[in-house]
Amino acid sequence: MTASVWMILTVILLMAVAGVLSTVETAVSAISRARVTEMVRDEVAGAKALVRVLDFRARNVNVLVLLRTLCEVAGAVLVAVIAMEFIHSDAWAITAAIVAMTLFSYLVLGVTSRTLGRRNPYSISLASAVILGGVSRLLGPVEKLLIWTGNVLTPGGGFRDGPFSTEVELREMVDIARERGIVEHDERRMIQSVFDLASTSARSVMVPRPEMVWIESEKHAGQAVALCVRSGHSRIPVIGDGADDIVGIVYLKDLVHQTYTLTDGGRSVPVTDVMRQATFVPDSKPLDDLLDEMQRDRNHIAVLVDEYGGVAGLISIEDILEEIVGEIADEYDEDERAPIEPLGDGRYRVVARLSLGELIELYDESEGREIRFDDGVEDEVDTVSGLIAYGLGRVPLPGAEVEAGGLRLTAEGARDRRGRMRVHAVVVEPVDPAPADAGAGHEQEEN
Known part of the structure; x- marks a missing residue:
């Protein structure tokens, strides 16, 4: 040849x-x-x-x-x-x-x-x-x-x-599958949420410290049962000298098991005898690692600690799963506020803890409106209520109003169980971007 x-x-x-x-x-x-x-x-x-x-x-x-x-x-x-x-x-x-x-x-x-x-x-x-x-x-x-x-x-x-x-290629494949009708919109959102777990910190989905429900260590089991019934929570932290001194977690199932045969309503059983050991994790821990850890340890709740060693909040395995599948409500959550409530004409009532990323995604997907905040805002602010505080320069009260990114945000709220005024929800509506400072706002205090 x-x-x-x-x-x-x-x-x-x-x-x-x-x-x-x-x-x-x-x-x-x-x-x-x-x-x-x-x-x-x-x-x-x-x-x-x-x-x-x-x-x-x-x-x-x-x-x-x-x-x-x-x-x-x-x-x-x-x-x-x-x-x-x-x-x-x-x-x-x-x-x-x-x-x-x-x-x-x-x-x-x-x-x-x-x-x-x-x-x-x-x-x-x-x-x-x-x-x-x-x-x-x-x-x-x-x-x-x-x-x-x-x-x-x-x-x-x-x-x-x-x-x-790479993950980027997989995300693009999911988007292409959505465009071709292979996967539904909700399925695409769930798949993308799984990818996002690795880049989402526990801090962003926790129940923050001001909203935590706890019981003092000197209380008895009967009082703990009553608190569980009133609050609707089945797991409650037990504190010692203060909110930063969490000594354990008390479970409603354990309380009922210990007290249902007693005639004194559980007054003879200290709550410290019923509580379990608390799990502490840094609030910066990625959600995918935290979910693996909670599954491995068969633990459904963890206390989040900030970089200074103080208690930042609580997170449950349900909070993590909700990041994937959306809000999970049971028969006892009928009165729980929906995280996003459409009001019509581009107006929404959102929970104060809604992240800025979710707010931007909401208007992008539902209204086709691109939301852009001033430089540095997204680095300084995590939540909608935080955006109001950033615009005001102080802690907002119900009635506070700011304009940012072409949106008007109005705080709503009431007094909490300790009698303090708290912002629980924010009404968001689109406005024409102001020619001056986009973070300007004013506050109407409710007494």
Whole structure:
């Protein structure tokens, strides 16, 4: 055989390998760990090897991309050499090689191979898992070196596991699925919320310290039962010398178990004899880590501590789940204020603790209105009530009003159980942006 024939056969082989690599890459990126785990339980051939591949999915995908790129580049060079042998003009030969490789790469590697990978992701992944695992271990150091080099050269830094399989891509896939009607709006919101757990701190969804319900340690079990009934809470912190001295958590179930046979209404049982140990976590802890910890420890409530060691608030596992599925109400929550209440004409009544991000998303999705605050506002403010306080320069009272970001915010509230005036809700309505300071406001105090 002549050299040209050998080069043609080599190009065919390289493109075939590149097509297989593209198919496997697409298949491995599309499979679900949960389903593969079920395959392991069902003793499906290759399932155990596939689980090991998924343990390092990003690394394995990176290796596939590396090998596919190598095959494509080598094939392109050989096609250019072959073209130069048959076409006397080097310029036309290179042009022909570029056109041929572009069409082949797009049609075969970009469309056909990826379509096959998406149609049969599990069968292809199972068939290739053993070989992929071995190749990945062999080329792993090379892949890590190239990723590290690329990240060093990337302005602003790169991704630790490379850019080929990122959360951003998954978010875009969810958005595309929503646009094509594959997933509903609520399903898209839940999926996006799962991604957001890692970047959401416990502080942003906690019950803040001023709204906490607690009982003093010198009280008896009967008083704790009464407080649970009045407040509607089944778990209440027990404090010692003050709100920063939480000595335990008392559970309504434990209280009932200890007192239902007593004739004195639980007066003979100190609340400290019934309480359980409290769990303390930093208020900066990401929600995904906190959820894992609470599931592992079978704990449904935790006390959040700020950077100075003081109690910042409380968080329950229900609060975290509500970040994914939305508000969860039971038969005892009939009078609980909805976090967002439409009032018509672009007006909403929202809870004071609603985050600025949720407010911006509300007007973007429901009204098609883009909300922009002054520079620095979103760095200084977390909640809607905090935005009013920021505009006023002091703690707001019911009746306080500010304008910011093209919105007018009016505080609503009443006296709390200790007789103090508290802002519980905020009425938000769009207005034309003021030409002067967007954070200006005034306050109408209610006595």
